[in-house]
Amino acid sequence: MGSRSGRRGRRKRRRNCSQIxxxxxxxxxxxxxxxxxxxxxxxxxxxxxxxxxxxxxxxxxxxxxxxxxxxxxxxxxxxxxxLTTQTVLSSYMGEYIKRWKPPVSPVLALCVFLISERHLGARSQWKPYADVLPKTYTCPVYFSDDVISLLPGDLRKKAFDQRDGVSELFSSSLAFVRSLQPLFDQPVEGIFTHDALRWAWCSVNTRTVYMEHPQSPHLSRERDVYALxxxxxxxxxxxxxxxxxxxxxxxxxxxxxxxxxxxxxxxxxxxxxxxxxxxxxxxxxxVAPGNPHSVVYVDPGDLQFCFSAVVEQFSQKLLFLKKHDFLSNLTFGLDGTSWRLMTALRLLSLKPDQYSCWKGVLLGAAVSQDSEERSVHLAQVLCQHLWDENTEALLKISVLKKDAGSTLREQLAVVESLRLEAQCILGYSQEVLRSLQEPVLPSKAVAPSIEEPEKLG
The missing domain is CATH 2.170.270.10 (SET domain)
Structure with missing residues (x-):
């Protein structure tokens, strides 16, 4: 496996934005x-x-x-x-929202108001702001199935969930939107389209600042913490x-x-x-280049693909890890393999005569030098698998970009940036793992308690 990292590469990735x-x-x-x-x-x-x-x-x-x-x-x-929900409730739309049952959510109130203001054009009091808002976004809610399929596993699922969530919001808003017909001189179905709601939702989701507002009796009980x-x-x-x-x-x-x-x-x-x-x-x-918080996630599916056929009692070990909340937040990062991931791999590497040590491993207990060497080997296999999967995705992106229009090219570019950042992390992680040829037993002193999973990682 190749590498684009090393000490020089890591320093370059960690530059401050002010130095770019x-x-x-x-x-x-x-x-x-x-x-x-x-x-x-x-x-x-x-x-x-x-x-x-x-x-x-x-x-x-x-x-x-x-x-x-x-x-x-x-x-x-x-x-x-x-621009807050109070702005909306005080506007020409306020009386319609106050009368509607069940109450609409703060997000929907802001979205519908943004769509309306954009439609009003020169008549809008918010026209100067609406005019500088992006016309489209590169959030996954805009991606086609082909582009979403190029995302890493867990992110792929979240992207589909995001897209489905916006579609559900649109469907559930139709009745309320029709009640606004008296405000417009053309059918509201042509104004409040799925595309319009997707644009407004992205505007709210990507551009609002956090600002707590008192709970309004005219809105749903969802937290109202948005301000454009x-x-x-x-x-x-x-x-x-x-x-x-x-x-x-x-x-x-x-x-x-x-x-x-x-x-x-x-x-x-x-x-x-x-x-x-x-x-x-x-x-x-x-995607933020050189992001110090950037990691590559390992899904249970990756563990299944790499180890189900070679690890003894793999299914039982996976269930044990799941029971103790050790199948989430498994990562490779800028410092190599995370503590959580190595702990999970140490448990997978145990041999039958070491099964009594299962819980001790999750607490950071050392088992044997042989076990530690096996866990490092599993990490290398896993890292190589993710590298290969990442390389395959980058090749597919390269092919799709050749005949892509401007919109698709923008979407592919942001996915490509994510994959390139991941490739750098995986390359550096492989270097770290190769340096562990001299086995070092896990340290019990640095391991958090298993009763406090929120502090693991």
């Missing part, structure tokens, strides 16, 4: 952003040192026009600029950036403070959370 060389094009004079900034200024927001720009590596974002010191406030967006934040949502994600963000109840503004600061003419970033690239692709439709 990127070319920027000022978008301040673009008519869409002129109108957006004018509209925001009328609502009390005016950003003089963060301007919209297009970056060669991340697309559009916000560029600092002066050096921002650490802990400084970089954005303070007045409440009037935020014009301009602020142009800030891109960087996993190494630290920010402090939240709604300031005293000033009635949503504020973002940069912990590290930002240099002049550099892109300012947010951090959406310590998410791995699979989570970023599923929820936001992109």
């Amino acid at each position: 060389v990127s070319q920027a094009v000022n978008l301040c004079h673009d008519s869409l952003y002129v109108e957006l900034r004018k509209w925001l200024k009328e609502r009390g927001f005016n950003s003089k040192f963060l301007i919209p720009a297009h970056f060669s590596d991340t697309g559009r974002g916000l560029m600092a026009m002066k050096t921002i010191p650490g802990r400084d406030l970089i954005v303070s967006l007045p409440e009037r600029c935020l 934040a014009p301009y602020l949502d142009l800030l891109n994600h960087c996993p190494s950036v630290q920010v402090e963000a939240g709604f300031n109840k005293t000033k009635r503004c949503y504020e973002v403070h940069s912990v590290q600061g930002c240099r002049k003419f550099q892109q300012a970033f947010l951090c959406y959370g310590p998410h791995d690239n699979q989570r970023l692709l599923l929820e936001y439709g992109f």
Whole structure:
């Protein structure tokens, strides 16, 4: 198996976003952003040192026009600029939502309002914001079956679930949508289509900031924690950036403070959370290069494929691992094989005369040097299997890209990025495993208690 990693490669992957060389094009004079900034200024927001720009590596974002010191406030967006369920309930749509039983969810209320505002065009009070929202997304909910089939196993299932969930939301919303007919001069079925709901759902899912709202008697009991934040949502994600963000109840503004600061003419970033690239692709439709949280997941199906025919009492061992919650969050990462994965492999590597040690293995107990060598070998076999599967997916992507249109090419590009990142991790993990030729017994001291599975990993 080849490798694209090593110490130099790992250092390169762990560079901060601020160190990535990127070319920027000022978008301040673009008519869409002129109108957006004018509209925001009328609502009390005016950003003089963060301007919209297009970056060669991340697309559009916000560029600092002066050096921002650490802990400084970089954005303070007045409440009037935020689009929340309260905005919707106070609008022309509010009375229809308040009368509808059973109550609609906060997400559906925001989605239906976004679709309506986009349809109203020049008559919309939110037109400057609606105009700068993406016209489409690269989230899996937009993917065809062929593209979803190129995703890793567990992510593939989540992608199908995401797509089915949006379809179910659309079906369940039809009756409510028809009640809105008096608001429009054309049939609502032509406005609130499945494509429109998919767009609105992605806009809410990818662009809202976390903001808790009081429970409304007019909405369902689902938590209402969403706020669309014009301009602020142009800030891109960087996993190494630290920010402090939240709604300031005293000033009635949503504020973002940069912990590290930002240099002049550099892109300012947010951090959406310590998410791995699979989570970023599923929820936001992109992959972060060099993501320090990136891992390659091992599914029970991978264990079945690699070991069912060669591991003694494989089915019983798998049931034991499942019973003790050791079949989830098994990963290869930037530091090689995770503790959870190696623990699972140590149990699979036990011979019949060592079965009394099963529970001790999960607690981190050493069994024998021979057992440890077998578990490292199982890790190598598993890593090679994932490498091969990843390589096959990359070859299929390469073939599909040849005749792909622009939309399909964008979708394939984000899946390809995920697979390339995984290939780097697997290559480095293989190097680590090869270095373990001198067997080292597992350390009991570092193992968490089996009674606390949430701390394992």
